[in-house]
Amino acid sequence: MPINHSPPPIAVPTFSNSASSECLAPVSTHDANLHQSLSAPDLSKIPTNITERKKRKFEGKEHGKEDTGPVTLSTFNTFSSVQELRFEDLMEKISSIIVQNTDLKHSVEVMSSKYDEFLGRIASLEAERTDDKKKIQLLEDKLEQLERKSRSTGIEIRNVPKTDGETKEGLCNLVVNMGTSLNIDIESSKIKDIYRIKSKDNSHPIIVDFTTVVAKEKVMSGVKRFNKSKDRAAKLNTSHLKINSPLAPIYVAECLTYRTQKLFYIARAFQRSHGYQFCWTANGVVYLRKKVNDPQIRISSKSDVEKLKCTK
Incomplete structure (x- = not known):
């Protein structure tokens, strides 16, 4: 037999403010009956858009895995030890580089001082070399003057054929014969020395050293005057020296x-x-x-x- 339930009484809100109570309309009995329910609703049959939130499951001991906290600490300690070793090795290398740079800087300073010293020595040597060149030139000039003075009384007779068994007396006779052809009186007593010298062309010129410069200048003037007044074929030659040989020109010059x-x-x-x-x-x-x-x-x-x- 169904049991009739009477609806619970509806509580009417009371307001202390009379103005507010006046704004609210009275609730009728029909509206109150709309809030009655015969039974509890089946919530499973009510459509909804709410989805279940899936949370990330914690992989811990409940899944058969150990805690990674100690492993991470051990790895970090190992990594720190390796980094410390590398840092120590790096510091040693940096210290070695600093020492090498210091030694290199010292070496550069030494080389720079040596370089400056060498520059000073080179400048000094250049100055000495310049002075030495001047002195050498001066000595060469003095030697040239002395040698020129020693040869101031000599003449050189070139292209005179050489004979076997030639003597100084025979050479003096050649010079005397040349003086006769030049109309110059040349005595053997005026000849200080006479000899032949070697030459590249094997002509072996004759060097005549007179006793005075005047005698030498007299012979040179006579040769120039004689050759100037003659034709090319009649200029001083072997016939004027009375040499029995083919005709050949004779050249007379100063002994230089x-x-x-x-x-x-x-x-x-x-x-x-x-x-x-x-x-x-x-x-x-x-x-x-x-x-x-x-x-x-x-x-x-x-x-x-x-x-x-x-x-x-």
């Missing part, structure tokens, strides 16, 4: 020093290449002349020839 001979060779090469008409020596000095009426140019060194090349 080695330095003057070299300078004379350079001057003659310059004469041929630059159109100079005259090149000769007098008293051991080399001279050049462009034309007949031009002034003579004294050649004292190779630099004088270079200057003439620059002016042309």
